[in-house]
Amino acid sequence: MDEDTCRAWRLAACFEPKFASPGLAIRYSNLAAIEQDLGHLEEARHLLQRAIEIQEKAFEPDHPNTLVMKNHLAAVLVELDDG
16 A cells, blocks of 8 residues: 555544544554554554554454454564664
């Protein structure tokens, strides 16, 4: 994904609906993976934290999808620490 497309995704994330759904959490998680690949680790961290908040409101904190997102966040945090 190029920078312009990524920028458009980030802008769309600013207009989050009042009641975010688990589907939005998955989109945030996917966008975080792209941001991480582009080296935008702070953006990835922010998106994953928001995705986890949404998931935990919809499901239990130990739901498999939430745990995958937490694992992804841990990887981003390790990468931030290494930088």
